[in-house]
Amino acid sequence: MRELMRTTPNLFKNPHRRRNLAGRLIWRIAWGLLFRPTPWFMGAWRTWLLRRFGARLGHARFNATAEVWAPWRLEAGDHVAVDRNVSLYNAYGIKLGDRVIISQGAFLCSATHDYRDPCYALAGGCITVEDDCWIAAEAFIGPGVTIGKGAVVGARAVVVKDVPAWTVVAGNPARVIRDRVLREVPPGNPMNEPLT
Numbered sequence: 001m002r003e004l005m006r007t008t009p010n011l012f013k014n015p016h017r018r019r020n021l022a023g024r025l026i027w028r029i030a031w032g033l034l035f036r037p038t039p040w041f042m043g044a045w046r047t048w049l050l051r052r053f054g055a056r057l058g059h060a061r062f063n064a065t066a067e068v069w070a071p072w073r074l075e076a077g078d079h080v081a082v083d084r085n086v087s088l089y090n091a092y093g094i095k096l097g098d099r100v101i102i103s104q105g106a107f108l109c110s111a112t113h114d115y116r117d118p119c120y121a122l123a124g125g126c127i128t129v130e131d132d133c134w135i136a137a138e139a140f141i142g143p144g145v146t147i148g149k150g151a152v153v154g155a156r157a158v159v160v161k162d163v164p165a166w167t168v169v170a171g172n173p174a175r176v177i178r179d180r181v182l183r184e185v186p187p188g189n190p191m192n193e194p195l196t
């Protein structure tokens, strides 16, 4: 290892620009003091705070234990719920559509390292979760992956390839286990009424 460090002096150099490092330091302090200690009912405050740091959010709610690496690289639509211990590592950006649920402990990981490069250059791609998706507990979503509209990712799935719309995927590596077919919502059901 020592030999590797001597011949490749940049091996442990942080690849991020100073502006990014400074921004993340300030965000991390704000997260620790103003986001993480807040009780469950202060979701609107947490959304407001993320917006102040550049997140483009509709009506989205984040649990106090959810971690966002860089809010200025996060987009989310309306009726989005991000649950306990979710980690959004959005070095390359993360886009969440409308009516998206991210369950407990899921890890959306937009960056990786080029292991052919002796300096492990940063690599990756934006993760897109389209409308009406559910990412179940402790799923891993890899860099550059698109989860197609209406898809469900099962608990603890490892997803490194795009997921087709309206399918349910599970396992490691994640595979389609069935199509997702929605039931009719009966008339008179409040789900049919507009949200006021």
Ligand SMILES: CC(C)(COP(=O)(O)OP(=O)(O)OC[C@H]1O[C@@H](n2cnc3c(N)ncnc32)[C@H](O)[C@@H]1OP(=O)(O)O)[C@@H](O)C(=O)NCCC(=O)NCCS
Residues within 6 Å of the ligand: 103, 104, 136, 137, 138, 152, 153, 154, 155, 156, 157, 168, 169, 170, 171, 172, 177, 178
């Ligand atoms: C993915 C999921 C929604 C699928 O539910 P389902 O359609 O009822 O699927 P089934 O239970 O009928 O299972 C179908 C097959 O997929 C497998 N499977 C289901 N979920 C799986 C998972 N998470 N990982 C690996 N395999 C899974 C089953 O073993 C079964 O395999 P078989 O056909 O060889 O017997 C569900 O299993 C799941 O992961 N739920 C998430 C729960 C969660 O995260 N809750 C926290 C938020 S409230």
